[in-house]
Amino acid sequence: MLAHVSPTPVTTQSVLGDASCHEWQRLGRLHTDGWGTAWLDGGEVRRYRDARRGLDNPDLTDALGDTPSRARLTHLRLATEGFATRVQNTHPFRVGDIALAHNGSVVPFAPLRAKVTDAELERVGGETDTAVVFALILRQVDVGVPLFDAVTSTVSQLREEFPTSALNLLVLSPDELIAVHANQGAPIPLELFEESGLGDDLPVDHVDHYYQLSWRRSEDGAIAVTSSGLTGDGWNRMRPETAVRIDLSTLHVERRELREVAAAHVA
Template identity: 35%
Template sequence: MCRLLGYVTGVPAPISASLGEGLFGQFTSLCTIHCDGWGMAWRRPDGIGIRTSPESALVDPAYAELAHQPLSDAGMVHLRWATDGLAVSPENTHPFTDGRLALAHNGSIAPIAELESLLTAESLAAVRGTTDSERYFRYLVQEIGAAADEPEPEAVRRTISALHHRFPTSSLNALLLSPSHLYAVHVNSAATGPIRSVRAMYDSADDIPLGHADSSGYFAMAYRVRDEAVHVISSGVSPAGWQPVPLDSVLAIDLGTREVAVHAISTVTTAAGPRA
């Protein structure tokens, strides 16, 4: 269970300056909870640049160094809070990349064995860690690659819809960077967040970070469109000036034009109770 931050800018700019130092500081402060590693991925002319670490972003100087460099005009930042039972290790740290696509995930897809069963032998051979998130990424790579004649946004929407039907109570929230788009997946309508664990960390409910006190807030995502940049972010920072990403949708940001399109996915009805 993690935090996500994505950006598409007119020209390469440091994410700290593009988002704003104050908001970026708010985002980074969420490492008090999401402390099990960090990662950044960004578009390069020859593919994807990436840096990950199993250390908290609050103590790893490389995080601040990269955040203040103009790495690219499109990329993402991930703060990890490891799902119970999954190791804090380099190979489990997001984002994951194959050199062309990159993905960072906020959620848990279970059972992992069922997700793994969807992978071809070739996709499975590329897996290095133990997370559901890496298997989610490899499935997206597999299915997008198999849909070469289909517009990429439709292939992403269709694949996410299929996973939602297969795992209706899982959170598929993610950022996916391709050569043409940054996708924000906001699919979690029957997922339950780690709210009891969050509440146990604080003596007072007033101290809990924004959006972390209930599942709907925990999995919320928002985006902001400005002349110079489009950003998308998980809950935890001030919502002023941001629009909610519609629930059970994929937000597609064109890297060339910065145009934003919302693609609804087909949903399923579950017997899940209220999200605590």
């Protein structure tokens, strides 16, 4: 996953630099199961998805380098076993002006799926664990819960019920970018890495820090957020089991401990 926010419309490439942007797209040599992007266009969130790999996809190159926006998130998919590689399952999911991308999985799937109705899942589209997580978040938003509260409370509850889940999320609305880093105890999918045949060409940090999220702020105030896979100076690792909300109008960053959210929910 990758995202940027900026005080003025810019490309992701201009925020990361050419080399890092190219390095990120090369993650598509492992994350081969489609790609997608969502971005702020005026006051609307737009989205594009493609079930083909992003590694050598010119549309992905253009999305990163040719279309300025004050906020954009982009996702390369490594499909969870059992979920088909098709556009409907490709991230980011979007309902209205909220888009969501996910790195990780929630297992076992059956009890997770049982938490939402067929209608809720059809609204999101797709059939994956990510689609269910998004449907649960939207259930709270629909009754007036602020998006950041809905995201953090949903993740906190799922982490309690599914302790080996990996729930790294990027959520974009016209008002905010939310990043969630929640995966302590989640197993790294080493078997998928081995099956890839990449050997020593695996992306950086994928064995030791696969579910890591990092952020970097530029001198002009722009902020980038990325999963593992990028090298270079200036990256700061997000603390485990935390979430941040970046206000798109001010670029103010609000941080939240998910354990505190869980404790408040119990109280």
